[in-house]
Amino acid sequence: MQRETRATRLVQWVARLRVVEAIELHLEGLAEEGQDIPQPRPLAERRADPDLAGGVWAIVAVDVSRFEGRAEKVNITLPGHLLAKIDRYAKAHGATRSGFLAEAARAAMR
DSSP: OHHHHHHHHHHHHHHHHHHHHHHHHHHHHHHHTTOOOOOOOOHHHHHTOGGGTTOOOOOOOOOOGGGSOOOOOOOOOOOHHHHHHHHHHHHHTTOOHHHHHHHHHHHHTO
16 A cells, blocks of 8 residues: 555656646747746636646646846836835845846736
């Protein structure tokens, strides 16, 4: 019984690795073609899609940062009070100013 459990876990682990590899390959292709990297959507939204009915669902983590291109420095002008609020918010949430601004831009463009 314990061997079956270990074997099952191993099969599931390998399957997740293959799923991540497939997603990364797809994202690499999108990046090479200059297309946007799709934003994650709630699992419930995917399940409600009739085109995806009968699928097997799993949640996997994929680091998409390497498909977004290299970071570039920019010079922007913001009111001092707003910049201070951004810095406080970012620090309180374990983020950097740049990370916060990048995520805010992504959210605004969805």
